[in-house]
Amino acid sequence: MxxxxxxxxxxxxxxxxxxxxxxxxxxxxxxxxxxxxxxxxxxxxxxxxxxxxxxxxxxxxxxxxxxxxxxxxxxxxxxxxxxxxxxxxxxxxxxxxxxxxxxxxxxxxxxxxxxxxxxxxxxxxxxxxxxxxxxxxxxxxxxxxxxxxxxxxxxxxxxxxxxxxxLSSPSFNIVETSTEANKINRVFDYIFNNFKEDISLQDVASIIPMSTAAFCRFFKLKTNRTLVEFIKEIRVGHAAKLLMEGNHNVTETCYKSGYNNISNFNKHFKEVKGLSPRDFIKQYKITA
The missing domain is CATH 2.60.120.10 (Jelly Rolls)
Known part of the structure; x- marks a missing residue:
């Protein structure tokens, strides 16, 4: 992105x-x-x-x-x-x-x-x-x-x-400088191109480049989220899209969204959506 x-x-x-x-x-x-x-x-x-x-x-x-x-x-x-x-x-x-x-x-x-x-x-x-x-x-x-x-x-x-x-939180800081915009650009671009794979804090921090501690402060300041929270929301959002399209079951969706095990996928999905993947698709079919 x-x-x-x-x-x-x-x-x-x-x-x-x-x-x-x-x-x-x-x-x-x-x-x-x-x-x-x-x-x-x-x-x-x-x-x-x-x-x-x-x-x-x-x-x-x-x-x-x-x-x-x-x-x-x-x-x-x-x-x-x-x-x-x-x-x-x-x-x-x-x-x-x-x-x-x-x-x-x-x-x-x-x-x-x-x-x-x-x-x-x-x-x-x-x-x-x-x-x-x-x-x-x-x-x-x-x-x-x-x-x-x-x-x-x-x-x-x-x-x-x-x-x-x-929509945005009161603590959100608008990015106005070209330097900061370029940093966010590179980080978002990497995450959206690689969220289906394993992403480490060290890999993302090295893109800017920053130390991991400095990157964590920078990313939290600009997004009001930790890197782990942000990646989780992107993966779960992609999973929700696949489930709504109806071409993949829950297990297939899990592995196509960057997760390596179904238990972790179910846990993260419920944390973000408030429902299990199966309950989410049931609700979607009722309201669609």
Whole structure:
């Protein structure tokens, strides 16, 4: 997995951008960050969400607001309905896209609070998602002041929402320097290319390079996890994907996800998912 910075240049006649895109499933995507804020509506797929030090499975439709420089990506494992293409509507903007004076007004108090909380990422649910989806789809076909008015309406819906939660932890430190980004890039790239094999602390620390003690402090500071915890979550996430696809039984999934024995696999899977692999697939079949 690559860690990349994205630079967006807005067209001269636009103060923010909105676009729709078809999502590519069954592929690891880049962990990225950018200076502008992002609103992302994801539909008709399941996979894993990465926001800061937050890692979680997702399924169906979700709406997320991301603040400046917050690392993020979605791994799209597969579609929910094979007859419908998985897609996203994405907005990139700066909080002061209509001028700093707007944010200084008393009516913008909730909006300022929303932007502050966006530094950790916000996941919305319930009626907020349904209302936002309608507005986002309208924005795709509007321009000028009509689209700007819809953008304000969208932000107002998000600012007033009580159906939301923060994603990244308060202790998460945003990576802003190119040196740190390069280190994280190399570590993540190694882990995602080798999680099905044995990975030692010494091997990963030597990539940067750092002593094992220094690496442990660095990795915990940047991800809020130990290396062992991070690898466990990646392996279990991959195992969950295989189980949901339905082409492998539990034993086969165990060995295809970097584990050497079924007992350790079952233990780690339950620690991450709260269910045994067999109970997980039973629950998935009921809700699918």
């Amino acid at each position: 690559q860690y990349i910075y994205e630079n967006f240049t807005f067209p001269p006649d636009q103060s923010f951008t909105v676009r729709s895109e078809i999502l590519e499933v069954k592929k690891y995507t880049s962990l990225k960050s950018h200076v502008n804020f992002e609103i992302a509506l994801i539909e008709n797929c399941f996979g894993k969400r990465f926001v800061g030090d937050h890692i979680e499975d997702f399924k169906g439709t979700e709406l997320v607001l991301l603040g400046s420089y917050l690392p993020h990506c979605w791994q799209y494992y597969n579609t929910i309905d094979e007859k419908v293409q998985p897609q996203a509507v994405v907005v990139h903007f700066f909080p002061d896209f209509l001028g700093k004076d707007l944010l200084a007004k008393p009516e913008a108090a909730l909006l300022n609070h929303l932007f502050e909380n966006a530094s950790k990422g916000i996941l919305f649910s319930g009626p907020t998602v349904a209302r936002a989806k309608i507005i986002l789809n309208q924005m795709l076909f509007e321009s000028g002041l009509s689209r700007a008015a819809l953008m304000l309406q969208l932000l107002d819906v998000l600012a007033q929402s009580t159906s939301c939660k923060s």
